Amino acid sequence: MTTPTFDFSKVSTPYFQLTEEQLDKLGNAMIFLSKAIPDLSKTKLLKLLYMLDELSISKSGIPFFNLQYKLWKLGPVVEEVFVELSDKLIKFEKYIDVKFENGGAYIYPKIDFCDDEFSDNDLELLNDVSIRFLKTSAKELIKYTHRLDSPWRNTAEVNGVYEKLEEGVITSTDIIIDMKCLVNHNEYKKCIFEHYIEEH
Numbered sequence: 744m745t746t747p748t749f750d751f752s753k754v755s756t757p758y759f760q761l762t763e764e765q766l767d768k769l770g771n772a773m774i775f776l777s778k779a780i781p782d783l784s785k786t787k788l789l790k791l792l793y794m795l796d797e798l799s800i801s802k803s804g805i806p807f808f809n810l811q812y813k814l815w816k817l818g819p820v821v822e823e824v825f826v827e828l829s830d831k832l833i834k835f836e837k838y839i840d841v842k843f844e845n846g847g848a849y850i851y852p853k854i855d856f857c858d859d860e861f862s863d864n865d866l867e868l869l870n871d872v873s874i875r876f877l878k879t880s881a882k883e884l885i886k887y888t889h890r891l892d893s894p895w896r897n898t899a900e901v902n903g904v905y906e907k908l909e910e911g912v913i914t915s916t917d918i919i920i921d922m923k924c925l926v927n928h929n930e931y932k933k934c935i936f937e938h939y940i941e942e943h
Contacts, residue, residue: 761810761823765808765809765810766834766835767857767859769792769824769835770839771856771857771859771861772792772795772869773835773838773850774838774839774852774853774857775873776788776791776872777851777852779873779874779877780877782849783849784847784849784850784881785841785848786817786881786885787876789821789824789825790881790885791872792808792810792821793812793821794876794888795807795872796808796810796922798872799864799868800925800926800936801926802868804926804929804931804932804933804935804936805935805936806922806936807865809939811919812894812920813916813917813920814895814899814904814918815908815915816908816909816914816915817885818884818888819888819894819895819920820915828848828850829848836853837854838853838854840852889909892924894920894924895920897924898919898921901921902916902918904916904918922936923936923937
């Protein structure tokens, strides 16, 4: 599975607007997932990070990382994280190694997992995701994120770029995926989600 061609000179947002708490939580989530899932590719890791947010919002209305995912051909992507994993590690250097082998990029833990930034619910979800998607390929995860009524699909259709992305006419956009659609059917979760976003 190859990733879209990306021009690193055109990063559209200031590099790493993520908070220290988000970085530490992301770094440790990468450690956990790369320990739990052998031969974890960069593409699969990016999809699993997204799945943690999607499943957390669907379950409780509260995001796991509270990240902004852009609408790219291969699914939702946090641009800052993609750039970091595709180039020389800086922010995540103390947490993981990225090794380029067998035609792909693979993630390996550098240090032990630390759960300081994780709630009990977070840890349960992290464990569930590592088990549920243990043998799921990156290609299958991409297909899952593109499913009917998914945030990726809804955002692509609303913005009129679904066909262009599917056909490969474009491989990336600056459009932020609307995660709110995950809770629109439940007023209680919708209120929790909106309140969380306002507070953070």
